[in-house]
Amino acid sequence: MAIKTPKEIVRILNEYIIGQDEAKKSVAIALYNRYRRMQLNKKMQKEITPKNLLMAGPTGVGKTEIARRLADIVDAPFVKVEATKFTEVGYVGRDVESMVRDLVSEAVRMEEKDQFERVKPQATKEANKQLVRLLAPGVKRENRESQMQQMQDMMSMLMGGGNQNNNDQEEVTDEVRNQRMDVAEKLNKGLLEDREVTIEVEQAPKASPMSDMMGQMGMDMGSMLNDIMPKKKVKRTLPVKDAREVLIQEESRKMVDYDTIYQRAIERSQNNGIIFIDEIDKIIAGNKRNSGEVSREGVQRDILPIVEGSTVNTKYGPVSTDHILFIAAGAFAESKPSDLIPELQGRFPIRVELNALTKDDFVKILKDPQNSLLKQYVALMKADGIKLVFTQEAVDKIAEIAFDVNQGTDNIGARRLSTILEKLLEDVLYEGPDMEMGEITITEAYVEDKLGDIITNKDLTKFIL
Ligand SMILES: Nc1ncnc2c1ncn2[C@@H]1O[C@H](COP(=O)(O)OP(=O)(O)OP(=O)(O)O)[C@@H](O)[C@H]1O
Numbered sequence: 439m440a441i442k443t444p445k446e447i448v449r450i451l452n453e454y455i456i457g458q459d460e461a462k463k464s465v466a467i468a469l470y471n472r473y474r475r476m477q478l479n480k481k482m483q484k485e486i487t488p489k490n491l492l493m494a495g496p497t498g499v500g501k502t503e504i505a506r507r508l509a510d511i512v513d514a515p516f517v518k519v520e521a522t523k524f525t526e527v528g529y530v531g532r533d534v535e536s537m538v539r540d541l542v543s544e545a546v547r548m549e550e551k552d553q554f555e556r557v558k559p560q561a562t563k564e565a566n567k568q569l570v571r572l573l574a575p576g577v578k579r580e581n582r583e584s585q586m587q588q589m590q591d592m593m594s595m596l597m598g599g600g601n602q603n604n605n606d607q608e609e610v611t612d613e614v615r616n617q618r619m620d621v622a623e624k625l626n627k628g629l630l631e632d633r634e635v636t637i638e639v640e641q642a643p644k645a646s647p648m649s650d651m652m653g654q655m656g657m658d659m660g661s662m663l664n665d666i667m668p669k670k671k672v673k674r675t676l677p678v679k680d681a682r683e684v685l686i687q688e689e690s691r692k693m694v695d696y697d698t699i700y701q702r703a704i705e706r707s708q709n710n711g712i713i714f715i716d717e718i719d720k721i722i723a724g725n726k727r728n729s730g731e732v733s734r735e736g737v738q739r740d741i742l743p744i745v746e747g748s749t750v751n752t753k754y755g756p757v758s759t760d761h762i763l764f765i766a767a768g769a770f771a772e773s774k775p776s777d778l779i780p781e782l783q784g785r786f787p788i789r790v791e792l793n794a795l796t797k798d799d800f801v802k803i804l805k806d807p808q809n810s811l812l813k814q815y816v817a818l819m820k821a822d823g824i825k826l827v828f829t830q831e832a833v834d835k836i837a838e839i840a841f842d843v844n845q846g847t848d849n850i851g852a853r854r855l856s857t858i859l860e861k862l863l864e865d866v867l868y869e870g871p872d873m874e875m876g877e878i879t880i881t882e883a884y885v886e887d888k889l890g891d892i893i894t895n896k897d898l899t900k901f902i903l
């Protein structure tokens with residue numbers, strides 16, 4: 439596992455998120471503490487529970503964005519959930535324990551990926567063998583040699599050797615053998631990658647509300663169904679290069695041990711798992727007289743045992759939440775963290791405030807992040823063969839307008855940049871494909887021309903930007 443130091447984590451976050459240094463630092467420390475804890479002896483490990491983190495700050499300043507980036511940074515099971523999606527136990531909707539089940543599913547996916555990586559050379563070999571057989575099929579046997587043969591086939595099918603059975607019906611003549619050698623060689627040289635081949639694949643069992651419910655009761659609906667029902671096979675015709683991937687997956691599945699995967703996934707969730715609860719302020723009951731609010735506090739009360747540490751049944755087995763790290767975030771526009779029920783507040787000892795963004799921040803947000811808004815538009819226009827350029831003055835102007843509009847109307851943080859850019863570039867996006875120009879430069883004058891009328895008229899501003 440690649441361990442990232444707090445500074446390294448912050449450095450990666452810096453590539454995407456402007457400012458908010460306090461939040462980045464706290465998050466980085468919390469993550470690294472997980473690694474520190476794992477270095478200790480078991481007894482000490484048990485004692486040290488994670489210091490959960492609560493991020494508060496105005497809307498549109500990077501709380502959710504930090505969470506999204508964390509998912510890529512941490513080499514640990516990570517899920518992000520919205521508190522608003524949950525309903526109190528007994529009501530229709532997602533129960534809070536589903537966040538732990540999601541976490542374990544994520545851990546299973548990670549563990550599976552690791553194990554698949556391990557068996558990849560063998561699985562690839564098997565897949566290639568199958569491709570050879572599919573590309574140079576044997577000669578179909580016309581009539582059964584004897585009843586005895588049929589009996590044997592039947593027996594082997596009953597014993598679970600169904601797959602081989604198909605091949606048994608094919609005769610591998612010398613000619614076929616030669617063909618196969620030829621195909622194998624071409625395949626090896628990568629000459630057949632685009633050739634189409636029809637493969638039979640098992641259809642994944644569909645997730646259903648029923649299986650979700652069974653999962654809640656700790657039952658493994660998936661494997662129960664698998665045990666009861668014959669697997670449904672579907673035929674798919676694919677180019678060799680894609681078929682190989684599918685076959686590798688199938689072969690890998692046969693080669694790995696799922697009991698081990700599940701067990702390790704549970705351990706991984708328990709020791710390294712991170713659950714990000716977004717929009718936690720939305721489960722604060724604002725006005726007690728409103729009866730609908732009661733169930734919001736119910737959600738808080740339901741979340742409490744999970745954050746405090748309890749055992750949740752999942753289809754992979756029971757999971758203890760004692761050492762799962764929880765990070766919560768909310769805008770707290772009409773409330774404060776102290777409006778959360780006291781027990782829950784206590785479970786989030788580390789508090790970080792995210793700051794409102796300045797005009798300078800906006801300039802940086804437009805330009806600097808790896809996937810910055812301006813870079814996105816430049817890339818989009820490139821699809822039309824147009825080079826889109828923004829002058830520095832234009833960028834400053836856009837940032838200034840965004841800041842002013844935020845002050846004058848609702849402050850929606852960096853989200854304002856998107857609405858403004860979309861309006862600003864409307865004509866360019868519309869005309870783009872028909873334009874003869876190879877390059878378009880957005881100047882300060884262009885920005886003023888396009889947006890000037892709108893920002894001087896407050897009603898228009900509210901409506902459009
Ligand atoms: N500090 C920042 N650096 C870079 N981009 C940012 C920053 N803050 C916000 N953004 C951009 O603005 C958009 C909204 O940000 P985000 O979703 O993080 O808001 P939030 O703080 O979660 O707000 P809310 O409380 O409304 O959920 C995102 O697309 C994000 O890319």
Ligand SMILES: [Mg+2]
Binds near residue numbers: 501716
């Ligand atoms: Mg958010």
